[in-house]
Amino acid sequence: MSANKNVQIPSDDELKKMSVEERAALGMAMDGVELAEWGPRYVAGSPADKRAERQVAFWFLLAGALAVAFIVIFIWWPWQFVNYDDPGQLMYALYTPLIGLTLGGCILAFGIGVVALAKKIMPHEVAIQQRHQGMSPEADRQSLAAELVDVGDKAGLVKRRGVLKGSLVLAGGGLGLAAVVPVLGGFIKNPWAERADSPLWVTPWKPAADGTRVRLTQIDGTPVRPTDLEAGSMATVFPGVPGGxxxxxxxxxxxxxxxxxxxxxxxxxxxFQFGDYYAYSKICTHVGCPVSLYEQQTGRVLCPCHQSQFDLYAGMNPVFGPATRPLPQLPLELDDEGYFVARSDFVEAVGPGFWENGKFPAWYEEPKEATG
Known part of the structure; x- marks a missing residue:
């Protein structure tokens, strides 16, 4: 409802015949708006005006460049897991920080550009208006839209500021693409390109290309023998390979x-077991926390993060908590020197579930195709 009752509201047919500027003036009159101050911030084409335009365009161009960098890094940067001591580990380690910095910087630069646009380019205006309650009639809504268009026309954002318009399109378009790329990334990167040797299935326990089995070692690299464990005990072991x-x-x-x-x-x-010795992944199948609290009398193993419990005596099937998959079992045997080695890699996916889990290779009952 208009605040100024003295203004005659035109009919719909009359509104259609009015120009944008006339509808803008009508809207101000109906809303009882008084312009205390109004005018361009700088003389059009003056050095100050061009400098302000360049400053605003800089932020939009920076936002667009960061959006492009994010898309390029997200798709083409080396993202496959690399062990700590292997070549290329630095490039892999920089992947997540770089996509965070580029996407965050894009959003920040775009926001600064919008604020700078309002402060440096849009006309200076001080308006006084009486507030009113309730939904405005059609005439008010159309006149408000006309006011916005009119302000844009008078500011010359579209007509005479080509650099600013182009940088704004680049920033907005780049930001939109950056938001869509993570959703489409799964269609670009195929996690199953290497079939059974794909990263989601392979761990450092996989035998070497020449068939050499990987030893079970302590954290300091000391290999483990059967005599190192007492009956009823548990020990955390790691693959005896660099970075294992x-x-x-x-x-x-x-x-x-x-x-x-x-x-x-x-x-x-x-x-998969060797005598009375059994080896299971320490990575919880819920969200990947370390499962390490072992209760010897009951055979229960507890994940401290969300209290999932696995029963050793029942093949490490989950018996409590949010985890729904059993812990994968590692096949064991002894090498010629009497040390424990992994006969093969895990035949199931290690860690949290993923939406394609069970498609290739199936983990339910059939073991993964051996490749090592």
Whole structure:
């Protein structure tokens, strides 16, 4: 409802015949707006005007450049996992910080550009208006839209500021693409390009190309023998390869159960144990926290993050908490010197579930195709 009752509201047909400037003036009159001050901030084409335009355009151009950098890094930067001591680890480690810096910088630069646009380019205006309640009639809404268009025309944002318009389009378009790229990234990067050797399935426990098995070692690299564990005990072990103790998917719990204890063997994993010794991934299948709290009497293993519990005597199946998949089991054997080695890599995906889990290779009952 208009604040000024003395202004005659034109009909819909009359509104259609009015120009944008006339509808803008009508809207101000109907709303009882009084312009105390109004005018361009600088003389059009003056050095101060051009300097202000360049300053605003700089932020939009920077936002656009950062958006392009984000898209390029997201798609083409080396993102596959690299062990701590392997060549290319620095490039891999920079991937997440770089996409965070470029996307965050793009949003920040775009925001600064919008603020600078309002402060340096838009006409200076001080208006006084009486507030009113309730939804405005059609005439008010159309006149308000006309006012906005009229202000843009008078400011020359579209007509005479080509650099500013182009930089704004670049920044807005780049920001929009940067928001869409993470959603489409899964269609660009194929995590199954290497089939059974794809990163989601392979860990440092995979045997070397010449067939050499990976030893189970302590965190300091000392290999583990069966005599190192007492009956009923558990030890955390790592793959005896460079960077094995730092790999996020490699930590394993090695158990020595009592000889009279019955253990459920899951389908497809017969013979994975060595005598009374069993090895299971230490990475919780819920969100990847370290599972390490072992209760010897009950055979329960607890994840401290969200209290998921796994039953060692039931093949490490989850029995409590949010985890829904059992902990993967590592096949064991002894090498010629009597040290524990991994006979093969895990036959299941290690860590949290993902939406394609179970498609290739199936982890439910059939083991993964051996490639090592």
């Amino acid at each position: 103790a730092k790999a996020s998917d490699a930590a394993v719990m090695l158990f020595r159960v009592r000889s009279d204890q019955q253990i459920l063997i899951r389908d497809g994993q017969q013979g």
